[in-house]
Every structure is written in structure tokens, then in C-alpha cells.
Amino acid sequence: MAVQTLSYAIDEQDHVIRVDDGFYRFAEENGWDGAGASLGRSLWDFVAGEGVRRLQRLLLRRIREGVRGGELPFRCDGPEVRREMDIRINSDRTGRIVLFSTRLRAASPRPTRQPVFDPSVPREDGFLQICTWCDRFLVDGEWVEVEVAAKRLQLFLRSEMPQLDHDICPRCSGTLLAA
Numbered sequence: 099m100a101v102q103t104l105s106y107a108i109d110e111q112d113h114v115i116r117v118d119d120g121f122y123r124f125a126e127e128n129g130w131d132g133a134g135a136s137l138g139r140s141l142w143d144f145v146a147g148e149g150v151r152r153l154q155r156l157l158l159r160r161i162r163e164g165v166r167g168g169e170l171p172f173r174c175d176g177p178e179v180r181r182e183m184d185i186r187i188n189s190d191r192t193g194r195i196v197l198f199s200t201r202l203r204a205a206s207p208r209p210t211r212q213p214v215f216d217p218s219v220p221r222e223d224g225f226l227q228i229c230t231w232c233d234r235f236l237v238d239g240e241w242v243e244v245e246v247a248a249k250r251l252q253l254f255l256r257s258e259m260p261q262l263d264h265d266i267c268p269r270c271s272g273t274l275l276a277a
């Protein structure tokens with residue numbers, strides 16, 4: 099029986115301070131060596147890719163500011179399995195401790211020869227514009243916060259992150275011009 103849920107928490111320095119039993123079983127399922135030594139390590143040791151890290155940092159900052167991220171879909175494949183999971187991220191009232199709870203939504207066998215492009219995953223067909231000043235993203239003609247962009251574009255489900263294109267949104271450009 100595959101692991102269905104797991105959770106972990108980080109402190110204000112983004113160090114992993116608590117993991118549950120599901121976390122260890124999930125690590126075992128994926129053949130992660132040294133999962134038992136996860137406590138005290140930086141969350142960012144476990145996040146691959148510059149683009150993903152950047153988006154997750156923005157998202158974490160928003161959640162620490164008290165924004166509710168709701169549930170976000172993300173991909174977490176194992177050596178032989180393609181997984182779609184949902185993650186819920188919440189912070190405590192002080193914004194220091196952040197708790198991640200994930201739940202398995204769907205799992206299917208992963209082809210041994212992974213195609214270069216997985217057709218079932220939304221493909222990135224261009225650049226994603228981000229406002230340099232307020233860190234909002236342009237999605238369907240609307241400037242939205244990172245948690246909304248991640249949900250609408252299913253960013254964490256993609257096998258590849260879109261390239262970020264730095265821009266300035268009308269609101270920030272108006273503020274700057276008025277200053």
C-alpha cells in the first residue's frame with residue numbers, strides 16, 4: 099500500500115523540524131538515502147531546480163504573511179511511479195513555523211523509458227511574466243499573486259518550470275510614476 103499522506107514542518111530558518119511517519123515511509127518508498135537525517139536540514143536541500151525554488155520561496159513568504167494558499171497540486175515522481183499530489187501549506191500565527199501536509203491524488207506506473215515530453219502535463223508555451231516590484235504574475239491578462247498563479251497554471255505539476263520574464267505591472271508602474 100502506497101503512502102497516502104505525509105507531513106513535515108519547518109522553522110523560521112526553513113530547517114525541517116518535524117516529520118511524521120508518512121514522511122519516513124514515503125522516503126523509503128522512493129529510495130531516499132539518509133531520510134532519517136532529514137531533521138535539521140534545510141528545506142531547500144530537497145527542492146530541485148532554481149525556478150521551483152524561486153516560486154516556492156515566494157509562496158512561503160506569502161504564507162508567512164498570513165495568506166492562505168489552499169490546496170495546490172504538484173508532481174512528485176518516484177523511480178517507478180508518476181504521482182500527482184495535493185499540498186496544503188499553513189503557518190502558525192507568528193508565521194515562524196510552516197506546516198506542509200500532502201496527500202496522494204493519483205499514482206500511475208511511470209514508463210521505464212521516460213519520454214522527453216510528457217504529453218499529459220501542461221506544456222510551457224512561453225515565458226511567465228513576473229513584476230519585479232510586487233512579485234505578482236501575469237496570468238490570462240491579470241496580475242495575480244504567486245499562490246493564484248501556481249494554482250491556475252498548475253506550475254508545480256509541470257515537468258519543467260517556465261522561464262521568468264521580469265516586467266513591471268501597471269499598478270507598480272503607476273505608483274513609481276506618481277512618486
Ligand SMILES: [Zn+2]
Pocket residue numbers: 229230231232233234266267268269270271
Ligand atoms: Zn507590480
